[in-house]
Amino acid sequence: MESIPVSEVGERPLIGLLTRIFNKSSNPYVAVGPGSDDCAVLEMQGDEYLVITTDMLHRKTDFPIQMTGWQIGWMSAAVNLSDIASMGASPIGFLSAIGLPKDTDVSFVEDIAHGMADCAKACGTSVIGGDIDTHDELTITGTALGIVPRHELLARKGARIGDKVCVTGFAGSAGAALHAIENNISVPDRLLKELLEPYPRVAEARELARSGLVTSMMDTSDGLALSLYDLADLNQVGFLIYESKLPIHDDIREHVTTDPHELTDLALYTGGDFELLFTASPDILNQVFPTFNLSIIGEVVEQSAGMLIERNDGSNSSINRKGYLQLGN
Structure with a gap:
């Protein structure tokens, strides 16, 4: 095979390549295997699935220099527990190799451990094991496990034309906080926490799973636009997103930018929010979720319509396929 650097291939094509290799093996316990979703899903006795995910983080690329050891530990657990949430599951344990x-x-290592433990506890679970070793750069690989009733499992596949497109929380907050750090812009601590201490939406995910209204779901850690494209590709649909409905925190407008196009770019193209992006039956309009912030930002349309955003002036423009990627340019 011709020698090609992974940076030229890119993260998603490389995942696709590895997925084709791993999926050649048959395993009777696997309900959802490599490359299909945010988590692997394994068969269990009874009426529940076991869901498992893993993620690797590095000091230079994933942890802003301002992060404390506690925040590094929290983040390392949060990225995995957010994947568990995206399947509608309840976490049952977290492991970490450091x-x-x-x-x-x-x-500093103690601070990292406390951060992991506190994040796991906040999500209703605990750290149950792991490994440590020496390395040139601080590197943390986390693995989270969860369980979900079979009939409540949520996946990326399932979106239908006419469904509403929804997100929890706010869009672009982590990206705005990173922009503020990089440009020495003073912003409130509550905005910085969106970047440095992301909160997995486990409770929200369980409520959505129990509602029976959600047709597909994933988290927005790689950015809203890239997540929309992932759902569109898998479900062979298009999306129409309303600029006026994008949930942007007031702190961003007050401290970072008031330019409408910059606000929209932050909401669409920056990662790290760890919110839930999902499609749902139009009945979602009649459902009240009093315990969390939910925004309906668009609708599922025909694939031929593409990926569009309806601007505040009534014009339509294309949403670009870009966001946070761990490999590539």
Whole structure:
């Protein structure tokens, strides 16, 4: 095979390549295997599925220099527990393998452990094991497990034309916080926490799963636009998103930018929010979810319509396929 650097292939094509290799093996316990969703889904006795996910984070690319050890630990757990939530599941355990530079202070490692434990506890579970080793760069690989009733499992596939497109929380908050850090813009701590201490939407996911109204779901950690494209490709549909409905936090307008196009770009193209993006039956309009912030931002349309955003002035323009990627340019 011709020698090609992974940076030229890109994250998603490389995942596709590996998925084709891994899926050649048959495993009777696998209900959802490699490449299909945010988590692998395994058969269990009874009426529940076991869902499992793993993610790797690095000091240089994933942890802003401002992050404390506690925040690094929290983030390492949050990215995995958010994937569990995206399947509508309840977390039942978190494991972590930590690669540490030899000169790392023990107190810093303790802070990381406390952050992991606190995030797991906030999501109704605990750290149940892991491994440590030396490494040139701080590297943390987390693995989360969850369970979900079979009839409540939510997946990326299932969106239908006419469904509403919804998100929890706000869009672009983590990206705005990162922009503020990189440009020395003073913003409230509550906005910085959106980047440094993302909160997995486990409780919201369970409520949505129990509602029976959700047809597809994933989290927005790679950005809203890229997540929309992932759902569109898998479901062979298009999306019409309303610019006026994008939920943008007032702190962004007050402290970061008031330019409408910049606000929309932050909402669409920056990652790290860890909110839930989902499609749902139009009946979602009549359902009240008093415990969390939910916005209906668009609708599922024919694939031939493409990926569109209806601007505030009534014009339509295409949403670009871009967001946060771990490999590539």
